[in-house]
Amino acid sequence: MKFGKILSGGLLLAVLSVSACMNVPADMTVAEYCANPKKANENVCRLKVEIDGQSTALADTNMRLADGLKLTASAQSTADAALAKADQALANNMVCETTTVQKSSTGSCREGYTLTSCTQTRYTYRAGGPSILREINDEQCRFNDRVLEMQVRCCGTASTVSQPVEAVVTAEEAAPAEAAAEAPAQFPQAPVSP
Numbered sequence: 001m002k003f004g005k006i007l008s009g010g011l012l013l014a015v016l017s018v019s020a021c022m023n024v025p026a027d028m029t030v031a032e033y034c035a036n037p038k039k040a041n042e043n044v045c046r047l048k049v050e051i052d053g054q055s056t057a058l059a060d061t062n063m064r065l066a067d068g069l070k071l072t073a074s075a076q077s078t079a080d081a082a083l084a085k086a087d088q089a090l091a092n093n094m095v096c097e098t099t100t101v102q103k104s105s106t107g108s109c110r111e112g113y114t115l116t117s118c119t120q121t122r123y124t125y126r127a128g129g130p131s132i133l134r135e136i137n138d139e140q141c142r143f144n145d146r147v148l149e150m151q152v153r154c155c156g157t158a159s160t161v162s163q164p165v166e167a168v169v170t171a172e173e174a175a176p177a178e179a180a181a182e183a184p185a186q187f188p189q190a191p192v193s194p
Helices: 002-022 030-034 065-091 176-182
Strands: 048-051 054-057 094-108 114-122 133-136 140-157 167-170
Touching: 030 065, 094 114, 114 133
Parallel strands: 094 167
Antiparallel strands: 048 054, 094 140, 114 140, 133 140
16 A cells, blocks of 8 residues: 555656646747756757758747747657658668760650769860759759760669669660750752852
8 A cells, every 4th residue: 555655656756747847938938948058958959940041050049948849849750750761761772773874965764763863974175064954853854955974863762663774875865856856957948049
């Protein structure tokens, strides 16, 4: 009987101490809370936020502590979700391939792969030097002008894509429709008077 009272008293004391820690004064700011050196390593004191395009430590703001704790919890849940996605990607055995495309303005991936990067690897100053990368998305990348050579990096999960292949492709093999579209229009020759 005495042991039960001690156990219930200890449990009550633990619940009270936890609830006392959870009750945050409504008017306390994050800056005031983080001014205590014992609390400087807590997440709410280490979190940085972007305010008007500038990265600022949450501890340097006048945000209410309750709002700061909510923001910290939201950031933690986002980070946990990203970590879970990364773990899932590692579990699915991510595979990547690099395709070298020559004399083209666009590069793309094979079916099932997602484009991760596109880099111009060869150019000449006589042809104008490095070209400007105009568009990049999951399917393709496009340079401003036709480039001498680019490397297109594509990745996918091993369960959904075929074996990776490192290949060199010319513009005609990369996009025959694009080559036909770039061909100059054929006009009938006009007669020339003497």
